[in-house]
Amino acid sequence: MTLRIGDTAPDFEQDSNIGRIRFHDWLGAHWGVLFSHPADFTPVCTTELGYTAKLAAEFAKRGVKAIALSVDSVDSHTRWIPDIEETQGVKVDFPILADADRSVSTLYDMIHPNANATLTVRSVFIVDPQKKVRLTLTYPASTGRNFDEILRVIDSLQLTDRQSLATPVNWKPGDDAIIVPSLQDEALIAQKFPQGYRKVKPYLRYVKLSG
Ligand code: BEZ
Numbered sequence: 001m002t003l004r005i006g007d008t009a010p011d012f013e014q015d016s017n018i019g020r021i022r023f024h025d026w027l028g029a030h031w032g033v034l035f036s037h038p039a040d041f042t043p044v045c046t047t048e049l050g051y052t053a054k055l056a057a058e059f060a061k062r063g064v065k066a067i068a069l070s071v072d073s074v075d076s077h078t079r080w081i082p083d084i085e086e087t088q089g090v091k092v093d094f095p096i097l098a099d100a101d102r103s104v105s106t107l108y109d110m111i112h113p114n115a116n117a118t119l120t121v122r123s124v125f126i127v128d129p130q131k132k133v134r135l136t137l138t139y140p141a142s143t144g145r146n147f148d149e150i151l152r153v154i155d156s157l158q159l160t161d162r163q164s165l166a167t168p169v170n171w172k173p174g175d176d177a178i179i180v181p182s183l184q185d186e187a188l189i190a191q192k193f194p195q196g197y198r199k200v201k202p203y204l205r206y207v208k209l210s211g
Pocket of ligand 1: 038039042043044045142
């Protein structure tokens, strides 16, 4: 099934290294980052899962829960985690789904047969507290993802959900944001953005954000 932005993230029940997980229940009111990796005991995946573990405090600050997935077994995950912890110098504090029956991989279209018939590619789904898919991303097996970018997208989504804003190219927290083009009422703009704004074009209006 191809999942698109705005779709409801399908619920599922699957085994993991911390036991059986019902996805929606496990998410609760949090944001979620569901990401697949091709296989346990592989170098790039080891660095990705280690880095994700290092971001635990950043995810927690934003109300986000991370969950990994591969088609390997619970036993494999359990044997691999100490390697991640040893080599990456961090405790793995998020679950890894053991999708041996490929039910979640199929539901989320994480196996791309022309890349590999049986292993998942590097998929990422950001899911919001309403269980809507807010970002999809797919990387090939040979390229480790940039998890700082995933955090950056979450920052942008959380900001733009709260205010009538969008974020420009390479935006990062603290940078100016953009007033959405649909907001044209000057009185409303003044109310929403008392700090004022900088108009470059009628459709390109920057605001400084405090804090
Ligand atoms: C890796 O994680 O290093 C990897 C996994 C599958 C294919 C290539 C690299």
